[in-house]
Amino acid sequence: MLHMFEAKQQPGGLGSDKVDRVVIIFKENHTFDNYFGTFPGANGMTMPRSPNPPPRDPDHRHSAWLTRQTTSVRQQFVEADIPAYFAYARKFTLCDQYFTDVAGPSTPNHLMAVAADSPFIDNPHPGDQSRIASSLPLSLESHKLTWANYGGCVFQYLNSVGGRNKLTSDQFAKDAATGKLPNVSWVYATSQFDEHPPDPGKGPMGNVTTGMQWTVDQVNAIVKGGLWGRIAIFHNMG
Numbered sequence: 001m002l003h004m005f006e007a008k009q010q011p012g013g014l015g016s017d018k019v020d021r022v023v024i025i026f027k028e029n030h031t032f033d034n035y036f037g038t039f040p041g042a043n044g045m046t047m048p049r050s051p052n053p054p055p056r057d058p059d060h061r062h063s064a065w066l067t068r069q070t071t072s073v074r075q076q077f078v079e080a081d082i083p084a085y086f087a088y089a090r091k092f093t094l095c096d097q098y099f100t101d102v103a104g105p106s107t108p109n110h111l112m113a114v115a116a117d118s119p120f121i122d123n124p125h126p127g128d129q130s131r132i133a134s135s136l137p138l139s140l141e142s143h144k145l146t147w148a149n150y151g152g153c154v155f156q157y158l159n160s161v162g163g164r165n166k167l168t169s170d171q172f173a174k175d176a177a178t179g180k181l182p183n184v185s186w187v188y189a190t191s192q193f194d195e196h197p198p199d200p201g202k203g204p205m206g207n208v209t210t211g212m213q214w215t216v217d218q219v220n221a222i223v224k225g226g227l228w229g230r231i232a233i234f235h236n237m238g
Contacts, residue, residue, distance in 0.1 A: 021231040023176075023222065024113065025187045025215060026152070028106060028196035029057060030208075030238040032096060037076045039089055043096040050075035053206030057197035062104040062121045081208055084216045088235070100238075110154040113236070114186060119157070131159045136184070146182035148175075151190065173218055179225035189214050195237075 037044035058064070058073040079086040101112035108118035115135040124130065135158040140147045149155045151169030156162060165182075167175075169190050175181050188194065192204055195211035215235065222231060 019230055019232050020183060021181050021227055022184045022234070023181070023187060023218075023231060024185065024234045024236065025189075025218060026110065026113070026194075026236050027189065027211060027215070028194045028238055029060060030195060032098070032237070034076045035082060035085065035208075035237055036089065036094060036096065038078050039086065039094065039096075042094060047074045047076045050077055052077065052081050052208055054197045057199050060105050061123075065103040077208055082212045084212050085235075106238075107154055110152065111157060114152075114154060115158060124157075128157075131157055133159050135159075135161060137161050137165070140184055145184065147184040147186075148182045149186050151188035152186050153188075173221040175225075176218065176221035176227065177224045179227055181222075181225070181227060181231075187218065 032042075033044050033047065034050070036042055037046055054073075054075065059071070064071060100109055102108040102118055102121060104121045105123050107123045108120045111118040111120070111132065114137065115132045117132050117134070119130040119132065120128075137147050137149075137155070137158065138160060148165045148167055150167050150172040152166075155164075155166065169188055172185065172187050189211065191199075193211045193214035194205070195208050196205055198206040219233065222228060222233070
């Protein structure tokens, strides 16, 4: 069952306070049309409905992106699969002209979100020693602002960041519910809830409705902690 708090806004929209918290939530391996192609009025396309979870994880390496016109999987979920996401899109902002930074898989695109740079166009091999010199965490620190990495793995490729301010994925809701979030939080779900299509050997994963409820739980924790009027939340689908 879907459980959502109704966040009450102060007169004027976001509230009487200025936004001083930013939360960036990452999910895995879905495109706009795969989730919101049927959203009323959006710049999307209608495709056959996907089973939930989908049968497999499509190839999304750079080489597959180059042949996407003929090889990409064309299926999508609908509002009945992800009702909370459609509700958020109706109430807030849906970006139907937002595109991937790197024509490749997760790691390079996650690095773009924390460093505006990536030494990779495909996921790196284990033990790769590539590092990025400048990053948003370092920039925040230079301005005496705080940040945390809740469950992300790409921070290891950032110079002078590494394992600092690294917390578990489930710690986010606990911190949010007590109103104790840093200025910027990068939040990654565990594989059970990240909506990543099934990947052999990684256990239960891929159910988008289950993953959606995890996202709702994080938002509800923010509301519970009293931060709603001071926060901007960005939800990335893939």
